[in-house]
Amino acid sequence: NAGVTQTPKFRILKIGQSMTLQCAQDMNHNYMYWYRQDPGMGLKLIYYSVGAGITDKGEVPNGYNVSRSTTEDFPLRLELAAPSQTSVYFCASSWTGGNQPQHFGDGTRLSIL
Amino acid sequence: TQLLEQSPQFLSIQEGENLTVYCNSSSVFSSLQWYRQEPGEGPVLLVTVVTGGEVKKLKRLTFQFGDARKDSSLHITAAQTGDTGLYLCARLTGNQFYFGTGTSLTVIP
Numbered sequence: 001n002a003g004v005t006q007t008p009k010f011r012i013l014k015i016g017q018s019m020t021l022q023c024a025q026d027m028n029h030n031y032m033y034w035y036r037q038d039p040g041m042g043l044k045l046i047y048y049s050v051g052a053g054i055t056d057k058g059e060v061p062n063g064y065n066v067s068r069s070t071t072e073d074f075p076l077r078l079e080l081a082a083p084s085q086t087s088v089y090f091c092a093s094s095w096t097g098g099n100q101p102q103h104f105g106d107g108t109r110l111s112i113l
Numbered sequence: 114t115q116l117l118e119q120s121p122q123f124l125s126i127q128e129g130e131n132l133t134v135y136c137n138s139s140s141v142f143s144s145l146q147w148y149r150q151e152p153g154e155g156p157v158l159l160v161t162v163v164t165g166g167e168v169k170k171l172k173r174l175t176f177q178f179g180d181a182r183k184d185s186s187l188h189i190t191a192a193q194t195g196d197t198g199l200y201l202c203a204r205l206t207g208n209q210f211y212f213g214t215g216t217s218l219t220v221i222p
Contacts, residue, residue: 004155033210040122042201042212043156050208058209090155097208099144099163104155 002026006091006105013081013112021076021108023091031094032074033102034058034066036087043090049074050097081112117202117213125219129191134216136202137184143205145185147176150199150215159187192220 007022025032030051035043035058045058049068063085065077074093078085088109092102118137126132136145144163148156160169162178162185169176173196175188189196197220203212 031208035212040214042117042214043203043210044212045209048208056208059211092155099146099161099205101146101158101161102156102210104157106154 004091004093004103004105006089006108008108009106010109011111013078013110015081015083015112017081018077018079019081021078021089021091021110023074023076023105024072025074025091025093025103026072027093027095027103028071029093029095029103030071031097031100032068033092033094034064034074034076035090035092036060036085037090037107038087046076046089083112086110086112117204117211119200119202119213119216121216122214123217123219125221126192128194128220128222131188131190132192132218133186133188134200134218135184135186136213138204139183141182143182145178146203146205146210147185147187148201148203150201151197156199156201189218192218194220194222196220 004025033048034046037043044060047066049055088107092104094100094102147159150156165182166180167178173190199215201215203210
């Protein structure tokens with residue numbers, strides 16, 4: 001079982017460049033999430049989606065965009081990379097909301113120089 | 114505020130010892146989840162507690178939800194090297210999860 005797959009695993013960007021972090025899940029989960037994890041800061045929610053075509057902002061959405069055209073995919077877009085966006089990004093999915101378990105990918109480590 | 118404070122931030126113990134880590138908030142939460150994260154991987158759910166005073170056991174791990182639902186603890190009995198990792202608590206508000214900063218546990222053989 002693949003679960004939640006994130007690509008790429010590592011990436012280095014220059015300031016001002018753009019990129020898309022990919023996330024795919026094969027569990028037919030309705031809810032998907034994007035988090036960032038900075039050293040000593042825990043995970044902070046960037047955006048989430050409760051189903052295809054529906055997205056909403058989380059705690060730290062500035063500088064990011066998302067789309068959810070299918071149930072399986074939930075890409076995260078950085079338009080103008082800034083050093084403050086250097087972080088490890090995790091995608092997660094769950095069957096529904098509430099206390100349903102979130103299944104996480106293995107993360108994308110992004111450095112912006 | 115959605116702030117969850119976890120303590121201690123770092124913990125290093127010998128194999129076989131017992132330990133407790135804590136997750137506290139100034140506000141009441143309806144439920145709490147505990148996750149463990151190993152280096153280079155995403156967090157994995159350990160347990161969800163929903164009722165004040167609730168105690169759940171998962172092998173050598175005991176989770177407790179405070180009576181006032183403002184705090185939770187995780188107790189590990191006879192720690193093993195495989196318990197090494199980052200322990201995170203998370204509370205649910207609406208559709209959003211708010212995570213604590215975590216306790217980094219190292220179990221030394």
